[in-house]
Amino acid sequence: MKYTLALLLLVSSFSVQSQILEQGLLETIGEIEGRENLARVQAAEQILERMGISPVRQDFEFENRGSPANGTNLISRFGPSNADEGILVIGAHIDAVVFRDGSYSDGAIDNAAGSAILLHLIDRLKSHEFKHPVEFVLFDSEELGLVGSRHYAEQENDQIFAMVNIDIGLSGSTVFFGPSSFPKSEALIDLSLSLCAEQTTNCVAFPQMPPGDDRSFRAKDIPNISFAVLPEKQVHQLWLLMNAGDDSGLAENFAPEILSLIHTPNDKIELIDEESVTLLLNHLESYIVSLDQMTSPIK
Numbered sequence: 602m603k604y605t606l607a608l609l610l611l612v613s614s615f616s617v618q619s620q621i622l623e624q625g626l627l628e629t630i631g632e633i634e635g636r637e638n639l640a641r642v643q644a645a646e647q648i649l650e651r652m653g654i655s656p657v658r659q660d661f662e663f664e665n666r667g668s669p670a671n672g673t674n675l676i677s678r679f680g681p682s683n684a685d686e687g688i689l690v691i692g693a694h695i696d697a698v699v700f701r702d703g704s705y706s707d708g709a710i711d712n713a714a715g716s717a718i719l720l721h722l723i724d725r726l727k728s729h730e731f732k733h734p735v736e737f738v739l740f741d742s743e744e745l746g747l748v749g750s751r752h753y754a755e756q757e758n759d760q761i762f763a764m765v766n767i768d769i770g771l772s773g774s775t776v777f778f779g780p781s782s783f784p785k786s787e788a789l790i791d792l793s794l795s796l797c798a799e800q801t802t803n804c805v806a807f808p809q810m811p812p813g814d815d816r817s818f819r820a821k822d823i824p825n826i827s828f829a830v831l832p833e834k835q836v837h838q839l840w841l842l843m844n845a846g847d848d849s850g851l852a853e854n855f856a857p858e859i860l861s862l863i864h865t866p867n868d869k870i871e872l873i874d875e876e877s878v879t880l881l882l883n884h885l886e887s888y889i890v891s892l893d894q895m896t897s898p899i900k
Contacts, residue, residue, distance in 0.1 A: 680731030687762025694743030714770030773832030779807030
């Protein structure tokens with residue numbers, strides 16, 4: 602572990618109860634899920650406006666199945682205006698998967714939950730004195746090939762210090778994160794493990810995580826880490842599926858329950874446990890405050 606006693610004391614003294622939204626995470630998730638993607642972006646804008654924050658809209662164009670398409674990332678900026686220390690990016694994708702018939706998944710677990718966590722992080726940390734420029738980004742069009750995050754990373758990659766991704770909030774009390782196999786993410790993984798031990802949170806590090814917006818930053822050789830929360834049994838099943846190959850011990854064609862929920866009509870808010878997503882929110886709040894104190898996550 603590469604952290605000083607002073608840093609750990611700073612984390613311990615930071616109140617995770619400060620400046621939270623008056624509503625709970627489930628209510629915030631409910632404002633986003635079950636909508637078409639443009640309406641999800643608009644709902645997030647309205648939530649930010651209630652906080653007194655005016656996000657920057659980053660519009661982009663791309664081709665979707667041979668047709669022109671548009672997307673919008675929402676960026677909320679804090680901290681110093683210069684990027685001498687490098688930009689710390691906190692991201693979550695706000696779009697839901699679109700089925701072949703043109704209808705939408707409710708997209709509650711994937712990823713209204715992650716988007717709501719990001720919005721609550723903004724509200725908790727909006728008055729924090731950041732060392733780094735920090736950009737909280739709601740990425741659009743993740744479900745169409747990480748389009749929004751790839752566009753953002755291409756615009757900003759020379760100035761990014763590290764990227765933290767939030768993707769999948771369901772139930773249970775096991776926080777998992779990765780990729781621990783990416784050398785430049787080593788210190789990011791170590792920091793999360795250190796906080797898990799300090800806070801007695803059940804955590805699992807993944808050498809490879811399921812695909813998400815963090816991969817847009819890894820492709821640019823930027824230190825990155827992705828977080829999610831699931832029941833412990835499903836976390837271990839998913840670890841084996843993603844990382845153990847032929848030696849996983851899993852039955853042929855077996856898949857953890859989470860994979861029967863996301864990207865299907867079963868992705869419903871009723872399945873989300875508020876205590877579980879709040880556990881991830883609290884962990885990420887301490888994590889971001891600690892990460893902001895680091896000068897380089899790759900050393």
